Amino acid sequence: MTSRPLQNPDNPTNSTFTAVDVVLDTAYQHIDAAEWKKLFSVAKKSKVKEFIADMFAGKHINFSEDRPALHSALRNLPKSPVFLDGIDVMPAIADVWRRIDALCNKWVGVTDVIHIGIGGSDFGPRLAIEALAHVPGIESRGMRMHFLANIDTAELARILDRAQPNSTRVIIVSKSFTTLETTMNAKAVVNWLKDNDCTKGQITNSLFAVTANVPAAKEFGIEEDNIYPFWDWVGGRYSVWSAVGLPIALQYGFKTFEEFLAGAHAMDLHFKNAPLEENLPVIMALALLHQQQKQGITAYAAIPYADALDAFPKWLQQLDMESNGKSVDRNGKPVKYSSPVVFGSTGSNAQHSYFQLLHQGPDIIPIDFIAVRKPMSERPEAIAHHRILLANCLAQAQALAHGKTADNPNHVYPGNRPSNLLLLPELNAFYLGALLALYENRAATLGALWNINSFDQPGVEYGKVLAKPIEKALVSGSDPIQANDDIDAVTAARINLLNS
CATH class of the missing domain: 3.40.50.10490 (Glucose-6-phosphate isomerase like protein; domain 1)
Incomplete structure (x- = not known):
């Protein structure tokens, strides 16, 4: 160096x-x-x-959310102590590594993996999977890795047309486990499994989650043993080094993920x-x-x-x-x-x-x-x-x-x-x-x-808030929509155009 x-x-x-x-x-x-x-x-x-x-x-250093930015600990392979408020985070990280390694050795006969996530839950693992596919001689485990991010059902349909339901595994990735695009796409994939006669037990065994909100993943129906945690001190765009990068290990082996x-x-x-x-x-x-x-x-x-x-x-x-x-x-x-x-x-x-x-x-x-x-x-x-x-x-x-x-x-x-x-x-x-x-x-x-905070993203949230009343107005069909505190006159006119 x-x-x-x-x-x-x-x-x-x-x-x-x-x-x-x-x-x-x-x-x-x-x-x-x-x-x-x-x-x-x-x-x-x-x-x-x-x-x-x-x-x-x-x-x-993420002062607005009163958090550290410790994504570097996720790749600290020597496991040298990294303290957060006096507690070493490395044992918890090493336990996730151990579980990822074990999962790589368990999946036999899996033909398709559908990784559902958007933004930081998608860009990093998608980039790594695509980039490493070009490495001459790299060992691939033979399964097809699909990335589902967009709420547009065109992407969903393209993936489901190719995947084999009885040998598919689904990884739902959301830090909060409340991201609208991710949860809706996850529900659609579960319905696809049901429509293809997968039993309740098969579906349960097929679903995995990567999240900082373990209770929400359980409420969705994911078994605790199939939930891989990451933490609120990891920003989504810095999260590929966590269990968010699980597809890398599954596709190319845990040793490649370690490299x-x-x-x-x-x-x-x-x-x-x-x-x-x-x-x-x-x-x-x-x-x-x-x-x-x-x-x-x-x-x-x-x-x-x-x-x-x-x-x-x-x-x-x-x-x-x-x-x-x-x-x-x-x-x-x-x-x-x-x-x-x-x-x-x-x-x-x-x-x-x-x-x-x-x-x-x-x-x-x-x-x-x-x-x-x-x-x-x-x-x-x-x-x-x-x-x-x-x-x-x-x-x-x-x-x-x-x-x-x-x-x-x-x-x-x-x-x-x-x-x-x-x-x-x-x-x-x-x-x-x-x-x-x-x-x-x-x-x-x-x-x-x-002199700015690189680890928050408050501007991302405002549009999500405004989308909720607009979506409700679109559900109302052909009823005329008037401008109000949530919807301005231009947007109201556009809603009426879509509903006409």
């Missing part, structure tokens, strides 16, 4: 940092030595180092212990802050040059924008900066989509280019194809950084478009875990720099 401090950004050999064999190259950020010095001073004034220590120590946790833990140790000037999550956070302050950027793109990471930008959108999309700081004062808009998709596909805007649009949009040294297949064409893939990645970064002059204005590239290059040695469970933890820790660092 080594890193090299940046001394002269104009010299590309001094712009690279390494942690857990993941390389970060900031050469195209166009940040000179004096600017880096100022940025690290900002980090020190913002007490980033103290914030990191408090996070790992279990301090209640996933180990990669994240290794990145945590780097984040916790490395000096700010050599700390990958901190450097990435400061580079983004710099682009906000100097260029006024309001968006950035994450472009993984690896088809296996197709779901990564969706996971990252929730991580960054739900964590740091805030209008007030920790003191209730309006913020100057918070999360930019995050978007992205896989390269080189993205080059044929929106890269025209990135190169010649009026807005400057930084990019994180993510590349993998080794090809993700064992096809005879793999080396040649991968060489072209990497060439495209490097070429796009160079073109964006330097631009191009021409007599024809239509052919001018302004340049000065900042980017990072993240280079993974290969894509497997370990490095996937390290990559996700790197971005989690960067999000936390940005929260510290912006």
Whole structure:
């Protein structure tokens, strides 16, 4: 776990940092030595180092909910003590690991697993399952893993058309076990099992839950032995390391799940212990802050040059924008900066989509280019194809950084478009875990720099509250709906349109 401090950004050999064999190259950020010095001073004034220590120590840094943010404990494989209000949380976490390992050895003859959850209960495990499916030679247990998140029955129908009811297992994932989309989809799947003549005993044995609300899961009809807990000090978007990641172990074996946790833990140790000037999550956070302050950027793109990471930008959108999309700081004062808009998709596909805007649009949009040294297949064409893939990645970064002059204005590239290059040695469970933890820790660092709480999401709730009276009005059929305290005139008109 080594890193090299940046001394002269104009010299590309001094712009690279390494942690857990993941390389970060900031050469195209166009940040000179004096600017880096100022940025690290900002980090020190913002007490980033103290914030990191408090996070790992279990301090209640989620001040609005009076909770710690201890997701790092979920990947603490050495089981070194982690205290929450004087109580070591590691024995309870280790017990969940033991139960997950035991369950992996019990499931024989299962053809389909339906994982029901939305948001943080969906993005992480879905990303991991899809990414690891591309690892050459990875051992899969043969079962089909289905992810059901959307309340739109199109997704439900597609899954149920494929699954075999008598050999299906259902995992219902909800921290509160009250999430509307999840509970409605779970009830629909249970009805499907009943409609396909599954007995009450078969259904009971098929249902599993991952939740912080064990009583609600029991009330739903899930046996206590089939309930896997996680805790209120784990935010949903940080929960893939908990039993929420159960599909990873079930699909690829508990050892693969451990490797996933180990990669994240290794990145945590780097984040916790490395000096700010050599700390990958901190450097990435400061580079983004710099682009906000100097260029006024309001968006950035994450472009993984690896088809296996197709779901990564969706996971990252929730991580960054739900964590740091805030209008007030920790003191209730309006913020100057918070999360930019995050978007992205896989390269080189993205080059044929929106890269025209990135190169010649009026807005400057930084990019994180993510590349993998080794090809993700064992096809005879793999080396040649991968060489072209990497060439495209490097070429796009160079073109964006330097631009191009021409007599024809239509052919001018302004340049000065900042980017990072993240280079993974290969894509497997370990490095996937390290990559996700790197971005989690960067999000936390940005929260510290912006003086906002990265671990609550009050804005998510308001729309859910408004949806309830609207849904009741839609149930009323063709009766005219009038504007009232819960429904404004525009929405009332739209309800009447739908009911007509």
